[in-house]
Amino acid sequence: MLMIAKIDEILREAMVVIGKVSSRADLEAAKAKFLSPSGSLRELIKGVALLSKEEKPAVGQAINVCKSEIDAMLAAKLVEIESAEAESLLGEAPDPTLSKAGSGGTFCHPLTQIKNRIVEILGKLGFSVADGSEIETEWFCFDALNTPQSHPSRSESDTFYFDTAVAVENVAKSDSERYILRAHTSTVQIRTMLQQKPPIKILSPGTVFRRDAIDATHSPSFHQCEGLVVEEGTNVCDLKATLAFLFEELIGKGCEMRMRPSFFPFVSPGFEVDFRSENLGKLSNRWIEICGCGMVAPSVFKNCGYGDDAAGFAFGVGIERLAMLLYGVDDIRLFFKNDARFLRQFATPML
Numbered sequence: 403m404l405m406i407a408k409i410d411e412i413l414r415e416a417m418v419v420i421g422k423v424s425s426r427a428d429l430e431a432a433k434a435k436f437l438s439p440s441g442s443l444r445e446l447i448k449g450v451a452l453l454s455k456e457e458k459p460a461v462g463q464a465i466n467v468c469k470s471e472i473d474a475m476l477a478a479k480l481v482e483i484e485s486a487e488a489e490s491l492l493g494e495a496p497d498p499t500l501s502k503a504g505s506g507g508t509f510c511h512p513l514t515q516i517k518n519r520i521v522e523i524l525g526k527l528g529f530s531v532a533d534g535s536e537i538e539t540e541w542f543c544f545d546a547l548n549t550p551q552s553h554p555s556r557s558e559s560d561t562f563y564f565d566t567a568v569a570v571e572n573v574a575k576s577d578s579e580r581y582i583l584r585a586h587t588s589t590v591q592i593r594t595m596l597q598q599k600p601p602i603k604i605l606s607p608g609t610v611f612r613r614d615a616i617d618a619t620h621s622p623s624f625h626q627c628e629g630l631v632v633e634e635g636t637n638v639c640d641l642k643a644t645l646a647f648l649f650e651e652l653i654g655k656g657c658e659m660r661m662r663p664s665f666f667p668f669v670s671p672g673f674e675v676d677f678r679s680e681n682l683g684k685l686s687n688r689w690i691e692i693c694g695c696g697m698v699a700p701s702v703f704k705n706c707g708y709g710d711d712a713a714g715f716a717f718g719v720g721i722e723r724l725a726m727l728l729y730g731v732d733d734i735r736l737f738f739k740n741d742a743r744f745l746r747q748f749a750t751p752m753l
């Protein structure tokens with residue numbers, strides 16, 4: 403059959419032409435040559451109308467097969483061209499020893515998984531991530547947060563101090579003070595309020611440092627995630643609803659939460675938050691303390707130059723603590739040991 407022979411010929415020609423393609427321009431030209439309205443395959447399709455009823459199905463089918471083969475060759479060529487482009491951008495050949503993305507060879511550390519989940523969940527409520535600094539001055543870590551000189555957290559046995567005093571230009575409090583390693587992420591409340599104007603809705607995950615001897619539940623460096631909302635009219639109900647949403651999303655439906663009055667110098671009123679859940683193994687159905695929070699204290703607003711009508715809330719969640727509870731890990735040191743046998747258990751994100 404003449405038509406079938408012609409179709410075969412077009413396919414053979416397409417193989418040769420597409421095989422030689424080495425640029426996007428060549429690819430477009432090849433596509434036009436065979437598939438455009440004036441291309442050779444289209445020309446042939448026009449001829450189908452003239453065929454007898456018996457011949458039409460076989461020829462039609464052969465044309466379809468030919469077209470899909472040409473499509474496939476063009477698509478494969480495009481992939482080839484794209485990877486050659488990517489390679490030339492990198493300036494070097496891809497490293498075949500790297501594990502393939504999505505192959506299961508790479509995954510986030512369990513603490514990063516928890517951090518990412520918090521950011522993702524609160525992102526749904528409009529929180530964005532604010533940056534902080536691990537090295538701070540006393541003013542940002544304590545004074546601006548209404549923490550008096552006599553507060554135990556300021557002692558040298560609790561906080562890491564550097565020897566060098568620094569001249570502080572941006573803060574009127576004192577001419578010179580010592581650098582420290584921040585003892586909590588609440589420093590970011592101050593940094594953010596000085597940089598941004600309300601409405602403010604930020605999260606700030608990061609590392610904090612305390613002079614604790616390392617044991618199963620303590621580590622001299624660990625991670626917290628701070629939250630801060632500043633917006634006129636904000637009240638305790640907003641704080642409670644935000645945390646209830648976070649814990650329910652993180653821990654699962656049926657998780658209960660309660661707030662107990664507590665004291666932190668930079669919030670008023672201040673609370674400690676506990677949660678209770680049925681799905682926590684040995685810890686099921688027990689109240690577990692999980693975070694500190696409260697309404698931003700008027701003195702903190704004042705230290706940041708805000709007026710009397712400013713309102714907002716803040717909270718600080720311990721990331722290791724959450725990870726230990728949710729994953730059933732009973733020794734904080736496991737998170738820092740880098741033992742692949744431990745870490746591999748989190749290769750499939752549990753959260």
Ligand code: PHE
Pocket residue numbers: 585586587588666669672693694695696716717718719
């Ligand atoms: N910064 C507090 C801590 O480290 C937690 C906290 C954050 C409490 C925000 C109240 C408001 O314990």
